[in-house]
Amino acid sequence: MVQRVTATDSALQLIEELKEKHGPLMFHQSGGCCDGSSPMCYPEGDLLTGSQDVLLGTIGDTPFYMNKKQYEYWKHTQVIIDVVDGRGGMFSLEGVMGKRFLSRSRAFSDEEFKELKAEGTV
Template identity: 75%
Template sequence: MVQRVTATDEALKLIDTLKEIHGPLMFHQSGGCCDGSSPMCYPRDELRIGDSDCLLGDIGGTPFYMSKDQYEYWKHTQLIIDAVEGRGGMFSLEGPEGKRFLTRSRVFTEEERRILEEK
């Protein structure tokens, strides 16, 4: 199965840590149109999701959203969410942990794009 969003082992560990502290989580890729941007992590349902947002999938049992307009820039790529040392976004939950989530990407192959279009 082709996934639009995946996570590294480091990101999954950080998600588990944050779930223990905050309970269920959600992600929103807010801003950033290229590798190195940071998705925001919130307590689940803290950020209102609307008609202008789309669900890309989930990582570590946590839903991952992006605005539809921004998705137009990213639709040809698979997002790979990583966790690295450093400070994240001011409102993102991982900040106090001394780590931040980081978005990396890779272009889908022709076969993967075909599969995704059939969904």
């Protein structure tokens, strides 16, 4: 099964630290300007999702959503969540820790894209 979203080991470690402090979490990437263009980490349920959000998958047992319009640009790629030093979005939980989540990506291979089409997820 092709994963639409994955995370680096350092991102998974930070997710675990945040879960210890805040309980269950969720991610959302809207594709807007400023903070909205970064993956944002919230306590689960703090951001209401709706019909304009796509659940890409989970990272560290944490759901990762993306705005449907943004998804149209990213659907041919695997989103890879990483962590870098620096201040992130002011509403994202990791910001006070001097870290920020960062989205990287790689294009799916032809074989992976065919598999996603067969699953009906493209």
